[in-house]
Amino acid sequence: MKLVRLIANLGYGSRRDVMQLFREGRVTDAAGDVLYTDDRTVHGDVRIDGEPLDPPAGLVLLMHKPTGYTCSRKDAGRLVYDLLPPRWRRRDPALSTVGRLDRDTSGMLLLTDDGALLHRIISPRANVAKVYEAALARDLRGDEGALFASGTLMLESETTPLAPAQLTVLAPRRARLTVTEGRYHQVRRMFAASGNHVEALERVAIGRLTLEGLAPGQWRALDADAIARAFEPPAPDAGVPG
The missing domain is CATH 3.30.2350.10 (Pseudouridine synthase)
Incomplete structure (x- = not known):
């Protein structure tokens, strides 16, 4: 699943809202490196404003x-x-x-x-x-x-x-x-x-x-x-x- 859709499905906002998070550099990996919409990574390695993503589906x-x-x-x-x-x-x-x-x-x-x-x-x-x-x-x-x-x-x-x-x-x-x-x-x-x-x-x-x-x-x-x-x-x- 693409990062934009993943983050939107977790309730962080519409796809447009999530795209704005990427543009502002607020989506990073655990090391603090900025992620882009086409990057591939695992759920547990994604951060928004430095905080781990909410739990995935299957909660x-x-x-x-x-x-x-x-x-x-x-x-x-x-x-x-x-x-x-x-x-x-x-x-x-x-x-x-x-x-x-x-x-x-x-x-x-x-x-x-x-x-x-x-x-x-x-x-x-x-x-x-x-x-x-x-x-x-x-x-x-x-x-x-x-x-x-x-x-x-x-x-x-x-x-x-x-x-x-x-x-x-x-x-x-x-x-x-x-x-x-x-x-x-x-x-x-x-x-x-x-x-x-x-x-x-x-x-x-x-x-x-x-x-x-x-x-x-x-x-x-x-x-x-x-x-x-x-x-x-x-x-x-x-x-x-x-």
């Missing part, structure tokens, strides 16, 4: 989504994309969230420009485990675990039952729930079906991938080994249907 990010942010590009209010460098909104291919967390749900959110990976994670056939922790309005009754694990629970307005899910009780009003689907507001609706109400909800893991100390609003890029952990069964204390 996968792990974000600790705070409450109050929406997984959208167009909604009003605070968006998860506001937490990333502004030019990343102009990347081509675009970064997309891997599934969604609603505005009032916090925790683990993946973003990627790899469409095949995105669909592999969210596909129900992939059986990828998503682990949530919920704070509840009322004490657990004691029969929720059997209900969620039964594979017969039908949510309102749906025509197929939920796949079995694993409940771990953490406190009278706190529970960890592992699901392998991603239906609309699924965890909140599951507890509502059991006569309870979720007051706070956080996704704490996808497979064996965890937030690993990321504070709300922070993010980091994942390497291949980290991505692979998303497809592994959760840690034993997370609970997952067997």
Whole structure:
């Protein structure tokens, strides 16, 4: 790929904008030598104003989504994309969230420009485990675990039952729930079906991938080994249907 197109696709500007960067001598190699539009070099050796290029296509990010942010590009209010460098909104291919967390749900959110990976994670056939922790309005009754694990629970307005899910009780009003689907507001609706109400909800893991100390609003890029952990069964204390 030509350097102009590469840099433009990373969101640094239109091709005309990027051509201007070259004319001003702001595109160099790691040694500081000026690069020209027809030069051939590797991604990691390109600098703009002395700074390395943003990561190439195939980017996968792990974000600790705070409450109050929406997984959208167009909604009003605070968006998860506001937490990333502004030019990343102009990347081509675009970064997309891997599934969604609603505005009032916090925790683990993946973003990627790899469409095949995105669909592999969210596909129900992939059986990828998503682990949530919920704070509840009322004490657990004691029969929720059997209900969620039964594979017969039908949510309102749906025509197929939920796949079995694993409940771990953490406190009278706190529970960890592992699901392998991603239906609309699924965890909140599951507890509502059991006569309870979720007051706070956080996704704490996808497979064996965890937030690993990321504070709300922070993010980091994942390497291949980290991505692979998303497809592994959760840690034993997370609970997952067997």
